Each structure stands twice: as C-alpha cells, then as structure tokens.
Amino acid sequence: xxxxxxxxxxxxxxxxxxxxxxxxxxxxxxxxxxxxxxxxxxxxxxxxxxxxxxxxxxxxxxxxxxxxxxxxxxxxxxxxxxxxxxxxxxxxxxxxxxxxxxxxxxxxxxxxxxxxxxxxxxxxxxxxxxxxxxxxxxxxxxxxxxxxxxxxxxxxxxxxxxxxxxxxxxxxxxxxxxxxxxxxxxxxxxxxxxxxxxxxxxxxxxxxxxxxxxxxxxxxxxxxxxxxxxxxxxxxxxxxxxxxxxxxxxxxxxxxxxxxxxxxxxxxxxxxxxxxxxxxxxxxxxxxxxxxxxxxxxxxxxxxxxxxxxxxxxxxxxxxxxxxxxxxxxxxxxxxxxxxxxxxxxxxxxxxxxxxxxxxxxxxxxxxxxxxxxxxxxxxxxxxxxxxxxxxxxxxxxxxxxxxxxxxxxxxxxxxxxxxxxxxxxxxxxxxxxxxxxxxxxxxxxxxxxxxxxxxxxxxxxxxxxxxxxxxxxxxxxxxxxxxxxxxxxxxxxxxxxxxxxxxxxxx
Amino acid sequence: xxxxxxxxxxxxxxxxxxxxxxxxxxxxxxxxxxxxxxxxxxxxxxxxxxxxxxxxxxxxxxxxxxxxxxxxxxxxxxxxxxxxxxxxxxxxxxxxxxxxxxxxxxxxxxxxxxxxxxxxxxxxxxxxxxxxxxxxxxxxxxxxxxxxxxxxxxxxxxxxxxxxxxxxxxxxxxxxxxxxxxxxxxxxxxxxxxxxxxxxxxxxxxxxxxxxxxxxxxxxxxxxxxxxxxxxxxxxxxxxxxxxxxxxxxxxxxxxxxxxxxxxxxxxxxxxxxxxxxxxxxxxxxxxxxxxxxxxxxxxxxxxxxxxxxxxxxxxxxxxxx
Numbered sequence: 001x002x003x004x005x006x007x008x009x010x011x012x013x014x015x016x017x018x019x020x021x022x023x024x025x026x027x028x029x030x031x032x033x034x035x036x037x038x039x040x041x042x043x044x045x046x047x048x049x050x051x052x053x054x055x056x057x058x059x060x061x062x063x064x065x066x067x068x069x070x071x072x073x074x075x076x077x078x079x080x081x082x083x084x085x086x087x088x089x090x091x092x093x094x095x096x097x098x099x100x101x102x103x104x105x106x107x108x109x110x111x112x113x114x115x116x117x118x119x120x121x122x123x124x125x126x127x128x129x130x131x132x133x134x135x136x137x138x139x140x141x142x143x144x145x146x147x148x149x150x151x152x153x154x155x156x157x158x159x160x161x162x163x164x165x166x167x168x169x170x171x172x173x174x175x176x177x178x179x180x181x182x183x184x185x186x187x188x189x190x191x192x193x194x195x196x197x198x199x200x201x202x203x204x205x206x207x208x209x210x211x212x213x214x215x216x217x218x219x220x221x222x223x224x225x226x227x228x229x230x231x232x233x234x235x236x237x238x239x240x241x242x243x244x245x246x247x248x249x250x251x252x253x254x255x256x257x258x259x260x261x262x263x264x265x266x267x268x269x270x271x272x273x274x275x276x277x278x279x280x281x282x283x284x285x286x287x288x289x290x291x292x293x294x295x296x297x298x299x300x301x302x303x304x305x306x307x308x309x310x311x312x313x314x315x316x317x318x319x320x321x322x323x324x325x326x327x328x329x330x331x332x333x334x335x336x337x338x339x340x341x342x343x344x345x346x347x348x349x350x351x352x353x354x355x356x357x358x359x360x361x362x363x364x365x366x367x368x369x370x371x372x373x374x375x376x377x378x379x380x381x382x383x384x385x386x387x388x389x390x391x392x393x394x395x396x397x398x399x400x401x402x403x404x405x406x407x408x409x410x411x412x413x414x415x416x417x418x419x420x421x422x423x424x425x426x427x428x429x430x431x432x433x434x435x436x437x438x439x440x441x442x443x444x445x446x447x448x449x450x451x452x453x454x455x456x457x458x459x460x461x462x463x464x465x466x467x468x469x470x471x472x473x474x475x476x477x478x479x480x481x482x483x484x485x486x487x488x489x490x491x492x493x494x495x496x497x498x499x500x501x502x503x504x505x506x507x508x
Numbered sequence: 509x510x511x512x513x514x515x516x517x518x519x520x521x522x523x524x525x526x527x528x529x530x531x532x533x534x535x536x537x538x539x540x541x542x543x544x545x546x547x548x549x550x551x552x553x554x555x556x557x558x559x560x561x562x563x564x565x566x567x568x569x570x571x572x573x574x575x576x577x578x579x580x581x582x583x584x585x586x587x588x589x590x591x592x593x594x595x596x597x598x599x600x601x602x603x604x605x606x607x608x609x610x611x612x613x614x615x616x617x618x619x620x621x622x623x624x625x626x627x628x629x630x631x632x633x634x635x636x637x638x639x640x641x642x643x644x645x646x647x648x649x650x651x652x653x654x655x656x657x658x659x660x661x662x663x664x665x666x667x668x669x670x671x672x673x674x675x676x677x678x679x680x681x682x683x684x685x686x687x688x689x690x691x692x693x694x695x696x697x698x699x700x701x702x703x704x705x706x707x708x709x710x711x712x713x714x715x716x717x718x719x720x721x722x723x724x725x726x727x728x729x730x731x732x733x734x735x736x737x738x739x740x741x742x743x744x745x746x747x748x749x750x751x752x753x754x755x756x757x758x759x760x761x762x763x764x765x766x767x768x769x770x771x772x773x774x775x776x777x778x779x780x781x782x783x784x785x786x787x788x789x790x791x792x793x794x795x796x797x798x799x800x801x802x803x804x805x806x807x808x809x810x811x812x813x814x815x816x817x818x819x820x821x822x823x824x825x826x827x828x829x830x
Binding site for chain 1 (some may be wrong): 698699702704705707708709710712713714715716718719772775813
C-alpha cells in the first residue's frame, strides 16, 4: 500500500447520476471514504441506495459524475475489474455458484485458499469443508463465506450490503469485530444496514441519500439517530393534515371476532413472530423496511407459502391454506407488489378483470358473456381506468395496470384485500384515486391489509398501522399518531414508546 | 457420502446397462464379440452428439444444430478425401477446426444478438443443413481405408495375447480417447469451472468475475468440436458423406436427460450421458432382436426415459429428506 495524505480519501465518488428511461434514480450522489474509516450509507426505500451501490461496484455505469479510487479515475466495466481496483463488495445475495463446491468457487474467482480458511476460522465457521456443495449450505454460512472471500483479497475498500441481515446473533458479533479490526489496519469499509444499533457501534460517519442525492454527512455520536431520520425524510414533513374520515366503520369490532387474526406467524428466515388483528371494514397499514419479513407475511396470507409457525384465524375460525385458491375461497386476495406477477400482459383489460370469475374448474364451461361484461364495465367505471388501449394490457400506463389488478377483485367481490405496495411506481394522480377507492371498499365492509413503502400513505388511507422490524411486530399504532417521523423511527427499530415485549427486538 | 450422491446416477445407469447386456445374451445366446463390436460402432455418432449436447446444456443452453453440424463435418470429410485428394490426417484436422468454428459461430450469435439459445440454434439447424447440401448434393465422396480400419474390429496390443484385449471394440477405445482428450483437461481448467458456473447461476458467475459471454462461446465451440468428431465417425464407418442430418439431435437430448444432466444447466457430467447412449442403443437392439414392431420400440424408449428420470427425482427427494 502506498501512503497517501490523510486529506485525500481512498474512495471519492461525487456528482454521480443515473437515469433509467424517464426515471431519475440518482442525480447527485456523493460518497467519500478515508483510509481506515467505516462509513454507513443510509437512505429510505427508493432513495437510490442500490443503484449507487451497483455503480460503485461496477455493475452499472453512471451517466454523470466520477468515481475515483486512490485519486485515479476509475472506469469499471465489470465486477472483476472493480475487484482489481481495490473495492470488493459483499452483496446481499451471496455471489457463489450453487452447483460448485467451496473449493471450486474459490478457484473460479482466483481466490487463494489459505487466507479464506483463516477468515472462516476467525468468523466462527470452523466446521466448513472445502468439498461442501454451496447449494446445500444455509444462507448465513454462505454470507460468511462470501465475506471471508472478500477479506482474503485484501481490499482497500470493503462494501458490505446488509451484511448482518441473515445472521444469528453470535455470528453478528464476530462479523462486527472482524470489520472493526479491518478498519484499525487501515482498510476502509462502506457499511449498509437498517440496524441503527450496529451503525452506532461500528461506524465513524453516516452518508445519507434521499431522492437520488446525498443530503448529509454526519458524525456518529450519541443521539444522532434523530438527525439521520430527519435527513432521510427531508423537509417534506407536513404535520398530519389528514387526520380524517375514518368514521363509523369500526364500532362493531368490540363484540364480533375480528375478520383476520394472526398469531405468532413465522415463515422462512425472515418472518419470525407476527401477531395482529384486523377488523371488518378496517384498513390496516403495514410499514417495514425492505426485507423485514413483510414479503413472507403477504405470501403466507395469500396461500403462496405455508407458515412454519403460528396460526391464522378468519372470523374466529382457524384456517390453513395449501394453495392460493384456498386463500381466495376464504376471501383473501393479493394484489402483489410487482404488477406483472398478477396480470396477463398480452390480454385485454376485460379478460384480466374477468379472470378470477372463471378460476374454478366448475366455471370452466360457457362464459356468461353479458353478466361478465356488466361486472367488468362496473369495475372499469368505478376505477376510472383509461380504456383507450384496452385491447392489450401492456400498452396501458403503470397506474392503469395497477387499477386493473385492484379492479378484478372489486368485480369479483372481496372480503379481505392484501395490497402489497399498490402505489409503487405510479403517478400522483392515480395514487390520489387509489386512496379513496381503498376507503370505499373498507366502507363496504372489506378488510384491507395495506403494505406501503411510502410512509405518508399511512395517514392518507389507513386506520391503524403495524410496524414490522426484524420479522416481528415492533409497534401497532393509530394512523392519526403515525406521522412520517414516528413511522420512520419505528421502522428502524428506534423506540419512542414501544409495546411492552418489544424490548428484546431492539437488542436483537 | 458426497461421492455416492454424485455418482449414484451413474451407478444406477451402469446397473441398467449390465441388466440389458444380460438380457441381450438371454435373447440372443450367440451375442458376443462381434455383437459388442457392432453395437459400439453404431453408438459412436450418437455418443459424440451426446457429448456435444452435454457441454452446452451444462453451460445453461441447448444446441439444436448438432445433427446439422455433424452432416457438414461428414460431407466435408468425404469430399476432401474422395479419391485421396487430400491426405486423411489433414482432412481430420481441417474438419475438427471447422466444427469448432461452427460452434463458435453459434455461440457468438447467441451472445451478440441476445436471442435465446433455442431460437438461434434452431435457425442454425437450417443454415448448417443448407451448407451441407451445398457441399455435397447427394450421399457420396469417400474415406481413407486406414481411417475406416481405426474403428473396425477389436483392440490388439502388441505383446498381449489377442484373447486378452480382442473383445474390446476399437470404436469404443476411439470414443474414450477422443472424449477424454478434451473433457479431462477441460474439467480441470478454470474454463471448465466457468462453464459450470454460468449454467448454475449466471449473476453469481458474473459477480465472481467470470467473462460470461466468452465462456458461453467457448462452450458452444467445444460442442462444435464434438459434433465434428461425430460427423467424422459417420464418414469413417460408412465410407461416404451424408448431407441429410441423421436422428442425432433428439437422441442427444434424450441421452443428456437420461444421463443425469439437468436441463437447466450447471449440473451433470459426461460419463452418465455416454452410458445412457449405450443403454438406449441396447434397448433398441434388444427390441429388434425380439422382433417387436419398430413403432412400439419408440414408445418403449420414451417410456423408459420418463420412468428413469422420475425414479431419479424421487430418490433425490428422499435422500434430501433424510
């Protein structure tokens, strides 16, 4: 390693911009990392974090700005070149080949075996054998192995993306210790995490992204969490202008059993223990950072996946779904986050809305054309779907496509609607049409579980909100109290006033 | 434990092969040296076609143009050697290079155009078929006599009594040598690892620093080389070039599947599919010996494939549960 003055950073990215078609993902992202420094890179969902990481690691090329390592301009065409230039990433999904064994994976990346074995020992995975097949190892092991491989190449800058997300507590401790030692030896670390506790323990500085731009650099010191949350949210906080409308709907909830009661639900590695109740005619918001178990929660409730633990009760009766059709029969319908998962893009609007009518084999016969036409027309009318291009769904705008995914369940009649980020990537006007629609459906007695990555929507559309952190319910509050700042704090596992019993979550 | 899991499929196939050999002996008591010899010679082009398909499938693709490339190689060899125009040794070299080139063209088209493998190689099936017919309109040409002798008869090693080695067909030895010369070094190289890697998980391979495009071209190129060997073996055993592609494409896919190579890529070896070629040939031979209707024969072959793959899948699921 050559000595470079303390003033000049090892990694210097500034003014980085990137657009995908009309969408600006980054417009002015910057990040400086000095030698021996651990910098947290933070930002809310959709702030451009992952695009920035891809650019830093050479998986994407920036449209503007520059990335310099050790003062040299760096144009990286591939991850291999980024590695050679001294920046080594550990991605959230391990970059190991599932059908090769450990030794072959190391050979493939020209990684020397001895140092990897050393780091594996150091990180507490002594039992790993070189002829273990990658595909048969658990995720936590793979992430550690990926980290060991990165460390073995003696990087100048180590980029860790949610490194501790899938790890059990003892491994987390070891990883943090090893990372700290790296910094003491003069290497730099970019640390991406949703866990404030780790950032406070480990990092020197935090760089905050919002809407594709770097909006702040703060030294980590006690009480800095507030400042970071403010930076992530920006000045756009308007005090709860919409403490509104939720009248009448919930009074019957006191006596009758709730429409949906979930107890101790766990599935896969991410969802561990979620319980809540949702009444008839209630819109229950769900807020969580990416990967806290919300995907699994919705998949379980929609019958895509079976839970490992816990129970689901509908109107007081325990149910178990072994197929999405079971869930639909029980009145559970999912509007997935990715519209393409739910729609037949090459079919017409009408066919898409009518699809659930004929989902059951007993309806496979003749289609009642007139009845279907009426119901579809009603749904289109109600949703104000732009039907100029109705012959083929893929020619509709994203917002209109989203309205079709909701519209098909309106036409079928729905009891429990599971909306997974229904306003992701659609225009403001359509969003404004979707909130009243959600309220309308609730007014007719439907129960709606509404996950959103846009925190302001909680107050616009929901009655109450469940905050999930680390696979567990962190807090349940009334939407009226759930302004963006409160939600953001809770989503990061920071407590203002937590539920009793949430204490262990914060420690974990 | 791991080696048993890895080789379980091959052990099963070998058992099936042994069973079929015994059945053959029962059906046809005088099945012996010459029967084995003709079986092995008939299996030769099928085995090369299967080898070509294996490497492409392991890399996560599929090559529908294998039989057509074999036809091009076959007619090129026959035309060059016709009347001794070009020495046979040179011809072999040229044809092998031609095969690698055809494969490289297939692979480059897939990488550069980003059109799916199955579409590009389907198109190339017709292209290479046309090329073969341009080179030679009707079956014809010739082959050097000594080339033909390489694959006819039994192995004779000076100094050993003929009875010790004579029962081994020469064609089998040729097959083993040709495949081993390419496959063994490949499996021990980083290119070989990279081929398995891109078939297994392309994103992870890219992130591990594998040049995905170049690796894919190399895989198709090796497949072209094997296809050329298959074409040469056709000319060698018949003495003429045949411009119309034989039934080698679907047979190669069948052998790959029966041989335990996962069609999704990344898993499987060469030995399984080669044994599978012999299994399929023997089944056909036995059914012919039993004078079963040829149409029924194909039904039985298809059923065997589904049943074997199904049993393999069930065993894999059970061993995972345990």
